[in-house]
Amino acid sequence: MANGHVKQTLTGPLSTSLNENVSNLKSLFDSCDDCLFQFIKVRQTKGCLVYFANLVNTQKLNEVETRLTALFQDKEPAYAATRSSFIERHFPFQEVQEMRDWSNVIESLLSGKAVLLIDHSDAVLYFDVAESVGRETSEPELERTVAGPKEGFVENMAINLHLIRNKIKTPALKVKQFTIGTRTQTTVTVLYINGIADDGLVNEIHNRLNRIEIDGVLDTHYLESMISDAPYSPFPTLLTTDRPDRVAASLLEGKAAILVDGAPSALLAPVVFVECLHSSEDYYNNAIISTIIRWVRFLGLFVVLILPPFYVAVTTFHQDLLQTPLLIRIAANRANLPYPALIEALFMYLTYELLREAGLRMPKLFGGPIVTILGLILISQAAVRAGIIGPIMAIVVATTALTAFILPNYRFHQVVRFCGIPLLLLAGFFGFMGILVGLMFGLTHLVSLRSFGVPYFSPVSPARKEGWKDVFIRAPWWAMDTRPPGIGALDTKRSGDTLKPNPPKQKEETYGKE
Amino acid sequence: MGKSKPFKLKPLIFIVSLVFLPILAGCWSAHEISHLAIMDSIGIDENENGELEVTSVMVKPSSLFSGLGENGSPNQDAYIIQTVTGKNMVEIMGKLSDSTPEKLYLGHMDVVVFGQKAAQTQLKDCLDYLTRGIDFRPNIRILVANGTAKSVLSNPPGLDLSVGQQVQELVNARRYSMTNMVEDLRQFTKKMDESTEDPYTGLISPISLRSNDEKPVFQKWSASHDEALESDKKLDQKSSGEQNETNSIGLSLEGTAVFKGSRLKGYLNEPETQGLMLLRGKLQNGVVTLDCGDSKKGNVGLLITDSNATYQPKMIDGEPSLTASISVEADIGQTTCQSSPISPLKMDQLNQELEEKMKSEVKDVLNLAQKQWQTDIFGFGEAFYKKDPKVWKLLEPNWRHGLLKNMDVDVQINANINRYGLRKGTIGTNETR
Numbered sequence: 001m002a003n004g005h006v007k008q009t010l011t012g013p014l015s016t017s018l019n020e021n022v023s024n025l026k027s028l029f030d031s032c033d034d035c036l037f038q039f040i041k042v043r044q045t046k047g048c049l050v051y052f053a054n055l056v057n058t059q060k061l062n063e064v065e066t067r068l069t070a071l072f073q074d075k076e077p078a079y080a081a082t083r084s085s086f087i088e089r090h091f092p093f094q095e096v097q098e099m100r101d102w103s104n105v106i107e108s109l110l111s112g113k114a115v116l117l118i119d120h121s122d123a124v125l126y127f128d129v130a131e132s133v134g135r136e137t138s139e140p141e142l143e144r145t146v147a148g149p150k151e152g153f154v155e156n157m158a159i160n161l162h163l164i165r166n167k168i169k170t171p172a173l174k175v176k177q178f179t180i181g182t183r184t185q186t187t188v189t190v191l192y193i194n195g196i197a198d199d200g201l202v203n204e205i206h207n208r209l210n211r212i213e214i215d216g217v218l219d220t221h222y223l224e225s226m227i228s229d230a231p232y233s234p235f236p237t238l239l240t241t242d243r244p245d246r247v248a249a250s251l252l253e254g255k256a257a258i259l260v261d262g263a264p265s266a267l268l269a270p271v272v273f274v275e276c277l278h279s280s281e282d283y284y285n286n287a288i289i290s291t292i293i294r295w296v297r298f299l300g301l302f303v304v305l306i307l308p309p310f311y312v313a314v315t316t317f318h319q320d321l322l323q324t325p326l327l328i329r330i331a332a333n334r335a336n337l338p339y340p341a342l343i344e345a346l347f348m349y350l351t352y353e354l355l356r357e358a359g360l361r362m363p364k365l366f367g368g369p370i371v372t373i374l375g376l377i378l379i380s381q382a383a384v385r386a387g388i389i390g391p392i393m394a395i396v397v398a399t400t401a402l403t404a405f406i407l408p409n410y411r412f413h414q415v416v417r418f419c420g421i422p423l424l425l426l427a428g429f430f431g432f433m434g435i436l437v438g439l440m441f442g443l444t445h446l447v448s449l450r451s452f453g454v455p456y457f458s459p460v461s462p463a464r465k466e467g468w469k470d471v472f473i474r475a476p477w478w479a480m481d482t483r484p485p486g487i488g489a490l491d492t493k494r495s496g497d498t499l500k501p502n503p504p505k506q507k508e509e510t511y512g513k514e
Numbered sequence: 515m516g517k518s519k520p521f522k523l524k525p526l527i528f529i530v531s532l533v534f535l536p537i538l539a540g541c542w543s544a545h546e547i548s549h550l551a552i553m554d555s556i557g558i559d560e561n562e563n564g565e566l567e568v569t570s571v572m573v574k575p576s577s578l579f580s581g582l583g584e585n586g587s588p589n590q591d592a593y594i595i596q597t598v599t600g601k602n603m604v605e606i607m608g609k610l611s612d613s614t615p616e617k618l619y620l621g622h623m624d625v626v627v628f629g630q631k632a633a634q635t636q637l638k639d640c641l642d643y644l645t646r647g648i649d650f651r652p653n654i655r656i657l658v659a660n661g662t663a664k665s666v667l668s669n670p671p672g673l674d675l676s677v678g679q680q681v682q683e684l685v686n687a688r689r690y691s692m693t694n695m696v697e698d699l700r701q702f703t704k705k706m707d708e709s710t711e712d713p714y715t716g717l718i719s720p721i722s723l724r725s726n727d728e729k730p731v732f733q734k735w736s737a738s739h740d741e742a743l744e745s746d747k748k749l750d751q752k753s754s755g756e757q758n759e760t761n762s763i764g765l766s767l768e769g770t771a772v773f774k775g776s777r778l779k780g781y782l783n784e785p786e787t788q789g790l791m792l793l794r795g796k797l798q799n800g801v802v803t804l805d806c807g808d809s810k811k812g813n814v815g816l817l818i819t820d821s822n823a824t825y826q827p828k829m830i831d832g833e834p835s836l837t838a839s840i841s842v843e844a845d846i847g848q849t850t851c852q853s854s855p856i857s858p859l860k861m862d863q864l865n866q867e868l869e870e871k872m873k874s875e876v877k878d879v880l881n882l883a884q885k886q887w888q889t890d891i892f893g894f895g896e897a898f899y900k901k902d903p904k905v906w907k908l909l910e911p912n913w914r915h916g917l918l919k920n921m922d923v924d925v926q927i928n929a930n931i932n933r934y935g936l937r938k939g940t941i942g943t944n945e946t947r
Binding site: 314315316317319320322324325327328329330331332334335336337340341428431 | 676
């Protein structure tokens with residue numbers, strides 16, 4: 001193009017002249033040395049096989065060439081090969097198709113297909129010889145469980161879809177594909193189960209996705225930030241998960257999932273607050289055990305939020321609340337410390353965050369998390385010895401930092417961890433009054449959030465009692481006969497009515513008689 | 515391509531000021547825990563000039579635990595004991611605060627000890643300060659010292675963190691304690707404010723833990739006695755002498771200080787205190803020793819486990835009279851009787867014996883408090899008031915001027931020994947060997 005600019009794209013139909021087509025492609029892929037043009041002779045006609053050397057599987061490509069050579073012993077003119085009838089006859093497995101449009105040709109080339117241009121024909125053949133790369137399915141990294149499936153999403157969309165289809169084998173599982181990203185041309189799929197998921201929800205997701213104009217989508221979060229309901233809220237209104245089983249479970253509840261090619265996680269919508277405290281494992285364990293673990297998690301949430309603010313408020317404002325021996329103990333521990341409790345707490349928080357970030361970025365060889373924890377312990381120990389912070393503060397911050405990992409969802413974990421800092425400041429300035437006001441503001445914000453039309457705090461507020469069987473407790477599976485309310489599931493009935501195990505009352509003799 | 519807009523400062527300023535305004539406020543009510551002078555207990559005495567003399571005990575937490583690493587026990591000189599004199603409590607607290615580098619913190623005070631003299635004269639005014647002050651808790655224990663309050667508070671605590679804690683523990687650890695009539699500020703002032711009851715509280719005095727010889731004899735004292743001042747002085751000398759041998763000094767709850775209105779009237783000793791507790795139905799722990807009855811040798815140690823008392827006030831010909839029904843439950847703790855193993859008959863005997871004993875204790879305390887001092891520590895007036903407030907209106911003016919003194923109190927005791935433990939006879943009963 002003018003001014004030495006490289007041609008950006010080609011549009012419209014192909015020409016019938018091989019030379020023109022090839023030169024067009026060559027100028028388009030100028031300076032793309034990995035794009036190879038291999039001229040072959042197909043009977044009497046000239047042809048040119050174009051492909052990206054690094055995207056194709058050489059073995060497959062060789063097979064195609066051999067086959068082509070064998071095929072074109074035929075009497076027909078070579079350009080007849082670009083007729084559908086010919087393809088159907090000789091390439092029955094769809095690994096080859098015909099195309100007449102430049103944009104399709106370019107897209108195919110870039111996704112690792114080999115294109116055969118033939119003289120005298122304005123159609124091309126393309127062969128699917130793409131090399132598949134990427135890691136094998138492995139255990140989910142972010143949401144680990146002891147019980148339950150151990151397979152996690154990988155970066156390859158085909159594998160991810162495969163994993164979900166493996167779990168839900170019904171034609172009602174719809175997979176709608178989008179291409180988002182003007183430059184990355186990333187495939188995005190929306191999954192839902194027809195007949196369970198609300199049509200309005202599905203349409204809304206489609207609309208929100210269609211609205212996106214961006215040059216690249218490299219991870220689910222790109223989309224999440226653009227389609228979420230509350231762009232300024234730190235709380236996730238779409239749930240990120242890397243567990244196919246969790247996606248399957250959510251689909252069965254009437255939610256929709258969004259998969260992005262190249263991202264090893266899926267987005268689930270809509271999401272409610274309590275789900276951020278649920279782990280897949282809850283559903284694979286005994287109901288009573290799961291319920292207790294859930295309560296522990298609720299407790300953990302409160303510990304993470306208010307333990308350091310509580311300690312700061314008590315030692316700065318509300319000494320009256322302590323027992324006398326404890327008061328004297330704490331006073332003794334804090335005697336001669338140079339900084340107020342608030343500064344100490346902030347210092348410890350900061351230290352922990354620094355260590356944690358360093359631990360995350362640290363090469364695995366050095367042992368990341370262990371270094372973090374050890375560092376935290378050693379540094380707090382040394383700080384206590386040096387008389388910079390009090391020993392109880394070290395206990396409080398270390399407890400909080402480790403308790404934060406009780407929260408099963410990583411995004412949520414991050415948010416809650418940082419919510420402690422404003423609360424800490426409020427506690428340091430205003431005592432319990434500050435904590436209460438801070439929590440009230442937080443709660444107000446949470447209650448006001450919506451995720452694709454579903455109130456974020458449902459089914460607690462607005463109260464939907466039938467949903468509580470999966471909020472405060474985890475009811476046994478025979479009791480969870482309806483899908484969670486509020487999501488708008490079309491078919492709310494989940495299972496039969498008489499699922500509760502009801503063993504026969506008779507004693508062993510009954511079995512003996514058989 | 516959109517043109518980038520110039521950066522707007524206004525919202526930024528708004529946010530920044532939102533963040534910094536609270537900091538500028540300065541956290542005026544914040545007091546770091548390490549900058550508090552934690553006052554543990556105060557003792558209130560009256561000196562010769564009629565001025566108040568307040569002894570305050572402050573805890574030094576840092577030195578309390580400084581030696582903790584090595585021997586594990588709190589450091590002994592971890593207290594600041596200061597004595598300040600002044601005309602009233604406000605003045606004294608002001609002086610105290612002037613001489614203390616940190617903020618005086620009164621919210622965790624455990625006990626207020628009144629010296630005998632102060633309890634007679636200054637109690638009302640001091641309680642006014644204590645109940646008015648915002649820092650004080652209503653559950654501070656009020657105690658009266660058999661002597662001066664200073665002598666009580668100058669003792670280093672034995673097992674507990676501080677003197678105040680030690681007294682708290684003395685009061686709370688009720689097992690085998692039969693002298694527990696300690697009241698807190700709220701109960702005490704409530705009784706003082708109302709005419710239907712008179713206040714009473716525990717009597718505390720320093721004792722030597724090393725040997726029994728040095729234990730000051732319980733000074734049976736009452737305001738009506740003329741030699742009050744003299745005995746007071748004696749006590750003063752004694753306790754100031756004891757102050758020097760620090761390690762052997764402990765504290766003991768010895769009886770009950772009885773008030774009439776806001777004035778200290780006298781002390782009850784242990785059996786009398788037990789009688790008072792019985793009458794009030796408060797005796798939950800107590801030890802009674804009974805004779806075996808048939809044989810001279812041996813005795814039975816009983817543990818009182820529970821008691822209950824109800825008053826039935828009556829008006830007979832315009833004269834008040836009252837029946838106090840008391841039920842006592844007890845266990846046999848030890849028996850050294852040589853006679854036959856415990857039988858129903860024996861139990862009946864013991865019950866009767868217990869009833870007699872209890873009755874005499876109750877009579878004693880009634881004699882002393884009702885007849886001699888004319889104070890209503892039993893809450894008889896409350897019983898009349900509860901039955902019929904109108905009747906009480908009539909009785910009230912003359913209640914402490916004759917009516918109470920002349921009132922007939924019928925005491926009915928029902929004792930019930932419930933358990934004899936795991937063995938019926940005494941150990942080694944079979945003497946035929």
